[in-house]
Amino acid sequence: xxxxxxxxxxxxxxxxxxxxxxxxxxxxxxxxxxxxxxxxxxxxxxxxxxxxxxxxxxxxxxxxxxxxxxxxxxxxxxxxxxxxxxxxxxxxxxxxxxxxxxxxxxxxxxxxxxxxxxxxxxxxxxxxxxxxxxxxxxxxxxxxxxxxxxxxxxxxxxxxxxxxxxxxxxxxxxxxxxxxxxxxxxxxxxxxxxxxxxxxxxxxxxxxxxxxxxxxxxxxxxxxxxxxxxxxxxxxxxxxxxxxxxxxxxxxxxxxxxxxx
Numbered sequence: 001x002x003x004x005x006x007x008x009x010x011x012x013x014x015x016x017x018x019x020x021x022x023x024x025x026x027x028x029x030x031x032x033x034x035x036x037x038x039x040x041x042x043x044x045x046x047x048x049x050x051x052x053x054x055x056x057x058x059x060x061x062x063x064x065x066x067x068x069x070x071x072x073x074x075x076x077x078x079x080x081x082x083x084x085x086x087x088x089x090x091x092x093x094x095x096x097x098x099x100x101x102x103x104x105x106x107x108x109x110x111x112x113x114x115x116x117x118x119x120x121x122x123x124x125x126x127x128x129x130x131x132x133x134x135x136x137x138x139x140x141x142x143x144x145x146x147x148x149x150x151x152x153x154x155x156x157x158x159x160x161x162x163x164x165x166x167x168x169x170x171x172x173x174x175x176x177x178x179x180x181x182x183x184x185x186x187x188x189x190x191x192x193x194x195x196x197x198x199x200x201x202x203x204x205x206x207x208x209x210x211x212x213x214x215x216x217x218x219x220x221x222x223x224x225x226x227x228x229x230x231x232x233x234x235x236x237x238x239x240x241x242x243x244x245x246x247x248x249x250x251x252x253x254x255x256x257x258x259x260x261x
Contacts, residue, residue, distance in 0.1 A: 004124060007099045007111040010051035014044040014081055014097045015115030022116075023091050040088065041065055044081035048099060052077050064207045076102040078233070080207035083112075084183035098185040100210035107233075110211030112185045121189040121215050129192050129219035138221040138242035139194035144171070144252065147197035147245055150179045150187050154203030160236075164202055166256035171200075174252060184238075188212025191240050192219035198241040198249050200226070206233040213240070222246045226253045 021040045045065050052059065060071035063079040077099065082088055084095030093116050101109040112121040121136075123129040129136050141147050149171055154160050172178050179196075181187060184204050190196040192215045210233045213223050222243040223231040228250050231238060241249055 003101055003109050004111070004122065006052060006055045007101065007109060008120065008122065010048040011097045011099055011111045011113040011120065013051060014047050015113045017044050017047060018082060018088070018095065018097065019115040022088065022093075041082045041085055044097065045079060048079050048081055048097070049077075062206065064205070074104045078102060078207055078210040080185060080211075083185040083208060084181075087182045092182070094181045094183050094186065096183050096185045096189075098207065098211045100214065102210070107210060107214045110214035112189050112211050112215060114186060121192065121212075123215040123218035125214065125218070127218065129215045131189075131193055136193040136219050138192060138216075138219050139197050140244070141197045141242060142244050144174050144198070144245055144248045145176065147175050148177050148179070148195075149175045149198045149200075149249075150181060150190070150196050151199065152180060152182065152184055152187065152201040152204075154201075156203055160202040163256060167200065167253060170252050170255050171249075184208040185212045188216045188223075188240055191221055191242065192216045194242070198239070198245055200237075200239045200249065200253065202237055204236075204238055209233050209238060213238075216240050224250075226250065226257070 042065055045063050049061055058073050059075040059077055060069050060073045061077050062068040080098040082095060083098050088095045097113045099111045100107055108125045110123050121131050153164055184201060187199045189212055191199050216223055221240060223240040225235050225237040226239055239249055
């Protein structure tokens with residue numbers, strides 16, 4: 001099976017588990033302050049890994065709950081089995097499955113699946129971005145004033161919360177509106193398909209952003225850190241936009257910097 005075929009199969013199977021189990025969570029644990037994990041996260045992750053390993057047994061795995069395997073393979077699958085666990089635990093219907101593939105350190109494939117809306121976002125390096133096999137592009141909005149923006153808040157670092165409250169206040173005064181949905185993978189895909197015009201967040205992890213960042217770039221968007229430097233899935237800052245408003249959003253973010261990094 002080809003890489004994309006396997007990724008989609010894994011995402012759909014895991015998404016089916018999330019859909020059937022919604023509202024039936026029995027076990028909730030805390031990995032950190034306000035950082036939940038449920039038995040459904042683990043079941044979804046095991047399902048994804050099982051599908052991948054059935055076709056590519058030698059490939060490496062980097063998954064949210066299991067961590068990074070010791071495989072020396074050039075192929076690394078980066079997996080978030082349930083992006084939006086807090087939403088899921090509260091039956092708030094915004095969550096997703098995120099699967100990406102790196103080859104020799106380069107992201108070449110990304111899939112993000114919303115099982116409730118049955119929306120499958122996908123991209124392969126150099127081949128464009130798609131929603132349910134239809135090509136998608138970022139919006140053509142030209143100013144922050146006209147933009148619908150989104151963000152998210154981590155609770156792992158107090159300074160990130162404080163800094164992002166400043167950013168939130170600065171953007172809410174300037175944008176048409178700002179949302180906080182709670183699934184970074186979907187936020188990136190929503191910028192990719194033009195539902196949002198820009199998205200910023202601090203403290204995300206590689207499994208949160210790997211698939212969505214490729215989908216965003218393949219849809220014609222731009223993604224950097226808060227200083228405009230090249231984005232890495234290991235960056236602690238993310239700004240993703242339609243490209244047109246990127247400079248203006250960077251300028252607003254510069255108003256709220258709390259420390260030099």
